[in-house]
Amino acid sequence: MNRMRLVTGPILVVALVLLVLLDASLCTLPGTQVQGPVIFLLLLVVCPLGAIELSWLLHDSGIPGRPWIAACGSILGVLAMTIASVCMTDPVDSTAVLGTCLALIFCLAISSALPARSVEGTMSSITSSLCTTVYIGILPAFWMLLRQEHSAWFILGLVLVIKSSDIGAFTVGMLAGRRKLIYWLSPGKTWEGFLGGVGSSALVGMIMGFWLVQDSDSPAFGPLAGLLVGAVMAIVGQAGDLIESMFKRAAGRKDSGTLLPGMGGVLDVVDSLIWTAPVAWWILRLI
Numbered sequence: 001m002n003r004m005r006l007v008t009g010p011i012l013v014v015a016l017v018l019l020v021l022l023d024a025s026l027c028t029l030p031g032t033q034v035q036g037p038v039i040f041l042l043l044l045v046v047c048p049l050g051a052i053e054l055s056w057l058l059h060d061s062g063i064p065g066r067p068w069i070a071a072c073g074s075i076l077g078v079l080a081m082t083i084a085s086v087c088m089t090d091p092v093d094s095t096a097v098l099g100t101c102l103a104l105i106f107c108l109a110i111s112s113a114l115p116a117r118s119v120e121g122t123m124s125s126i127t128s129s130l131c132t133t134v135y136i137g138i139l140p141a142f143w144m145l146l147r148q149e150h151s152a153w154f155i156l157g158l159v160l161v162i163k164s165s166d167i168g169a170f171t172v173g174m175l176a177g178r179r180k181l182i183y184w185l186s187p188g189k190t191w192e193g194f195l196g197g198v199g200s201s202a203l204v205g206m207i208m209g210f211w212l213v214q215d216s217d218s219p220a221f222g223p224l225a226g227l228l229v230g231a232v233m234a235i236v237g238q239a240g241d242l243i244e245s246m247f248k249r250a251a252g253r254k255d256s257g258t259l260l261p262g263m264g265g266v267l268d269v270v271d272s273l274i275w276t277a278p279v280a281w282w283i284l285r286l287i
Contacts, residue, residue: 005263020038020153020155023038034086035147036144039147039155044078050256053266054070054267064125066125070136073105073130074132075137076133077101077133080138080141081138109122109128142278142281146280157212158208159273160208161208162273163272164204165201165237166197166241169200185245189245198235198238202228208226209225209226209227210222210223229283233280240272256268
């Protein structure tokens with residue numbers, strides 16, 4: 001698996017850089033008003049795939065649901081957040097868009113039980129649908145909100161800060177991991193790996209602070225702020241990884257899927273990016 005990870009990982013990194021380059025190029029075209037068209041399309045592809053995986057994880061843990069409703073919920077979540085942030089100027093309208101999104105998913109989950117002519121599992125199905133809408137629809141859509149305020153290269157830098165935690169935690173954990181972090185939830189994670197992840201993200205965040213200090217399209221913070229933001233992103237990202245481990249543990253699975261050889265499923269790759277997006281948005285907004 002580690003050998004396949006060495007193949008899949010670089011491919012994903014190159015693909016991400018190319019997509020960011022395309023996104024930055026499209027936004028320089030005359031008449032372009034909406035930032036992040038490529039990131040928006042990427043969310044519309046990645047989120048439904050992750051929602052389907054999450055739906056099956058919930059199903060295997062005893063919570064029935066329908067993958068197609070999960071996929072629809074994730075798409076509606078991304079659309080609602082994007083429309084509310086990009087197209088709406090009135091806070092009331094934005095709130096109405098988000099509320100309508102959740103109401104539509106609620107109605108879809110209820111109506112899907114009608115053909116079976118049974119109420120058994122209906123409440124669980126509704127819970128599953130709303131869970132996937134929020135978890136892999138609304139939360140990842142914060143990346144689109146971040147893109148409206150910052151450059152595509154800043155977004156890439158932030159992703160690298162977050163993912164460097166995964167790399168640091170894995171490397172330090174393999175080399176020096178002794179004390180289990182939460183043995184009953186994720187036996188492979190250690191305190192040494194956790195601290196290694198925080199340290200690597202803090203280092204990359206500090207480097208990012210040096211790089212962005214002259215960028216007028218990025219928030220005005222330097223290396224020290226970059227170091228602190230990197231450390232916070234590492235903690236939140238690893239918490240997001242543990243949340244996904246909770247879903248997999250309850251379902252009796254090691255990976256969320258098999259789409260990405262050596263890495264598992266989509267959720268196994270983006271788990272640390274889900275919760276860090278809203279936290280990063282709020283931190284940068286406060287800065």
